[in-house]
Amino acid sequence: MKTKFVISRYSEQLLMSVFxxxxxxxxxxxDETETQIGSIYIGHVKELAVNLRAAFVDIGNGKIGYLPLNKNSQVHAxxxxxxxxxNDAIKTKDLRLTEQISISGKYLALTLGKPGIGFxxxxxxxxxxxxxxxxxxxxxDQELxxxxxxxxxxxxxxxxxxxxIQAELEGLSSEMLRVLSTWKSRTVHSCMYRPVRDYIARIRDDRCEIERIVTDLPDVYEELGKFFGNSELADCIAFYKDELLPLNKLYSVDTVIQESLQKKAWMKSGGYLIIEPTEALTVVDVNSGKNTKKCSRENLIMETNIEAVWETARQLRLRNISGMILIDLINMTDPKDKSKVISELKKALAGDYVISDFVDVTKLGLAEITRKKVRRSLAEQIKKQKY
Structure with a gap:
């Protein structure tokens, strides 16, 4: 699979579209704010919520974060x-914080409080x-x-x-040692570590063959050159300039955003999905719609369901829907057909950059999946721009 990254602005925000x-x-x-995900701060505990086993921590600039506490935590008011x-501040919730400090590279991640080697x-x-x-x-490092x-x-x-891998381990270890050995001598609200820009990290960590990184923003082009200029990606970076045809128009980005804000998502076969997010979960209803392919009813249903699970995985990424998702597939009677559709669903989820898992099929026949909550959904991002 070949990946292309298109970076421009959508309204006020920096948007990278992944093809x-x-x-x-x-x-x-x-995230263009100072308090981006992965940043490490010296916070001040404003309040302990004993019933929630959590603390509310001031990290400066008026930002309050929610810090879950484990049984052995030494944190006090x-x-x-x-x-x-x-985690980002999602909907009405505060920024989510952790004491398990982690510093990541392309190949490794070092985490405080999780000794040993994991894979x-x-x-x-x-x-x-x-x-x-x-x-x-x-x-x-033995000290770490x-x-x-x-x-x-x-x-x-x-x-x-x-x-x-050895070079990255050395670099990450040096950074972690610096943070852990100096933070107690620094002033409260100091930022002890700021990761590389999130869009840079997304490109760096991509597991597919990257064929092109294009932007129409001079500052982004410069930043890409600084980070990837000495790597094998240097020749992939391009600057786009055409006043008559904006970059997002060239790649139909605006059109796909508007489609992704609708409840209905059409599939090539003529079938469609109805996607309805709620506070607790998201329900995806599969419909055969205008699919008139000439084959047996059983095959038509199975093929529609297979197309639907792939399109569902795509729509979850486009809309950045997280949490619990239930897919109401068209009813299948043959166990082999059900097994094949679930197998395709697992393959579709495996390509997601965010952790996504198939859980089970419920007693009502709904396919249950989960997707890790990290950032705001597409709908929330667009809504945010209006205020």
């Missing part, structure tokens, strides 16, 4: 604490896991081990050059 094999599959609104932003579940080779374990055990910092090996490491 896979020339199909627009994802909208990525960049009016204390200073090292925290990291783990992405998408790395299946036991032989490669042993090789990577050996590299990390030989190179990992003593402070219960662990390493998670990311999917990109499976086929990466060992020297690149």
């Amino acid at each position: 896979e094999d020339d199909k627009l599959n994802e909208f990525f609104f960049s 009016e204390s200073d604490v090292l925290v990291q932003i783990s 992405s579940r998408k790395i299946h080779s036991e032989e490669r896991k042993k090789e990577l374990t050996g590299i990390i055990e030989n190179e990992f 081990k003593a402070q219960k910092v662990g390493v998670v090996v990311r999917t990109n490491a499976e086929e990466a050059d060992d020297r690149k």
